[in-house]
Amino acid sequence: MTSQIVESILAADVGSTFTKAVLIDVVEGEYRIIAGAEFPTTLEPPWSDVSLAVQQCFARIEQIAQRTLLDEHGTLVVPEREDGTGVDAFVATASAAEPLRVAIAGLMRDYSVESARKATHSTYTVAETLLALDQQQEGKRWDLPSRISALQKQSPSVIILTGGSERGANDPLLDVAYAVATACATWPDASKPDVIFAGNASARGAVAEKIGDHAPLRVVDNVQPSVNGENLLPIESELETLYLERRLNRLPGLGKLSAVASKPVAPTSTAFGAGVRALAKHFELSVVGVDIGGATTTMAVQEGETFQRLQRSDLGVSHNVENVARTAGIDNVLRWLPLVLSEDEAWDRLANKTLRPFTLPETREDLLLEQAVAREAIRLALADLLQRWTPKQKPQVAGLLPPIDLLVGAGGVLTHAPYPGQTALLLLDALQPGGVVNLALDGGGIMPQLSLIAGVHPQAAAQLSAREGIVALGTAICPTGAVRAGELVVSYTLSYDDGGTVSGDVRAGEIDVLPLKPTQKGRLELRPERNIDLGQGRGRAGTTIAEGGAVGLIIDARGRPLVLPPDPAERAEQNQRWLYNVGA
CATH class of the missing domain: 3.30.420.40 (ATPase, nucleotide binding domain)
Structure with missing residues (x-):
């Protein structure tokens, strides 16, 4: 072709x-x-x-x-x-x-086992069991029968066996291999997991002998060849291969599409990451993409030559909606609602969503609860992404999104929101960027397919990215700095192409939207207070060209990190006011 x-x-x-x-x-x-x-x-x-x-x-x-x-x-x-x-x-x-269910067995919980856990966040896997030789259990450092029992009860699809720096001692690692082999020996051939060995290379022969014919064995490079060094890519590549072989290619009916x-046919998360890379290259910008689905949340970043992709196959807004609430805490979900909802009622609504994942929100309360869950799913995914990504410029507040040029959201909970302001506010709440960032939405639902489209016709992918596949929400100005509620944060003057201007002040705790239509640009002068940072240093004024969008020009002076009122009624009123201010 x-x-x-x-x-x-x-x-x-x-x-x-x-x-x-x-x-x-x-x-x-x-x-x-x-x-x-x-x-x-x-x-x-x-x-x-x-x-x-x-x-x-x-x-x-x-x-x-x-x-x-x-x-x-x-x-x-x-x-x-x-x-x-x-x-x-x-x-x-x-x-x-279905994602691969993974068990990880190794020597040290905070080193090789943790590195292997991070590697599982590269594709459709869920790490359900973590076993380490240095873990205490009932006063014992390594209770072999209980560890074997834990593996047997979990019945994983894959066991990652790891541990030992290069040329280190092998005896402790072989004890772990024995536990893995013993557990695998109890499963019938059709249920035996694949074992990936990603430990000390000098132990490969002995590990292969221990595992024997009890399970299929795959060998990759050591995930942690030294105490301070990680090598995640070999495990990530092997897990991707296993997912394709054991899960994706066995989807009933997929052969007809192929x-x-x-x-x-490509895994959506892999293709989404490639789409983020394509956008960054096309627009010559640093880009972060967020794709939240019913069962999975994916984040990808392309900054210069650095690319990272993070996937959480246990975080979503339908199949995994209850797991998000359990992991984040139901109180963290409820804090985003512009209404007072009891924990019991929230759990009932989430349980109904799990039982009926195909249903759309029927009431405003259901919609807002789903969007609150999405905020927490994205927040949890960002925390894991920051463990893999070393940004060129650190975030002004630890744990929040580092400075980035373009933030793109994808997934039904974002693209099907009744008002674009809801989508913009959701992204700002979940990621809390600082400085200046352009917000966009995968309105055409084609971000994952962009790289595949580029493979059959590069010009088609480029034109779709620039014209209608990616919908601009607008530029967001997010000042940071310690101020009290109601104090002046920044003054602005926005000059339009037709000669018109608008000026004003934004105070702490407020989020304002200035009219700036899609494809429209304006010259924005910003004059922050002396302890306020717009990304160029505290108190430094600046001028930027703001791009319009479906929402407009957003000035988010709510502070970083966001601090919400502890009283439920006051918090609900505050959230409703912010929704109103962004046109939602």
Whole structure:
């Protein structure tokens, strides 16, 4: 297939909750999104075939676009025929497969075991069991029977065996290998986990002898070859391979999609990371992307030559909504609500969402609770991302988002919010950036597919990124510094292209939005108080070109970190006021 003949493209994503598809074609010389559709994913019985949801999306797109995509058997026609039936290319991503359940066994909890745990956050895995030789249990440093029992009860898909710096002692590591081998020996052949050894290279032969034929053994480079050195990539690559082999490629119905796909079907999180890299390269900016789905939350950053991707397969807003609340604490979820809701009622609503993951929020309370959960899922994911990413410039407040040029949100809870101001506020609350950052939204739902589209036609991906795939929300100005509520933080003057100006003050605890439409730019003069930092140093005034968007120009003077009133009624009133100020 050559890029010259690719005009019409279908892109699909098979998610854990919903399947989405968009039709792309050339309109007046530029690639545009013609139509889109979504349908509940058909993984579970009675369907048990993910291709059926994709077909439903295609059928809906046929109705919207008034063109034929499928043949008489319901199969997508690729390439496009002379009569206009079908498309020139089809690309797809998927995240509907169950994540790999991982157990980690090693020598030291805070070193090699922790490094292996960090590596599991690179793909669709959940680390459910962590066993370390130095862990205390009932006063004993290593209780072999209980550790074997823990592995047997968990029945993991993968066991990562790690420990020992290069050329270090092997005997303690072999004790752990014995526990792993003993547990594996009790499982039937069909249930045996894959064992990945990522420890001292000199122990490979002895470990292989211990494991024997009790489980399939894969060997990679040491995850922690020295006390102060980590090497996560070998484990990450092996886990990605296992996920493809053991989970994604075994999705029922995926083979039907692969048969007509122009590129191999890719894991959504991997493709999303590649999409972030493509955006950063195209716009020559540092970019952070956040994709929150029903079961998984993914974050990716491209800053200069540095790229990192973080995935939490236990954090989502439908299948894993209760796990977010348990991990973050229900009180941390409830603090974001513009209403007073009891913990019991919140848990009831979250349980209903878990039982019925395909349902959309029916009430305003349900919607706001889902958005509150999303804030906490993103906050937890950011904490893990910061363990892997060393930014060029440290955040002004530890644990918050470091300075970045562009922040892009993706996922239904963000793209389907009733008001763009809700999406912008959600991102600002969850990540709490400082300085100046441009906010955007994957409005076309194509971020994960951008890299695949670039593989069949680079120009199509570039034009979609620049024109309509990524929707600008606006520029956010986020001052930092110690001030009391109500004190002056910054004065501003915004000059429009037509000669008009608007000036004003923003005080501590406030978030204001100035009108600045999409594609519109304005010259913004900022005059902070002497203890306020806009990203250039305390008290330093500055001028920047602000870009408009669906929300406008946002000045967020609520402080970093955000401090919410302890009283539930006052807190709810404050949250409602902020929502009102951003037009939501």
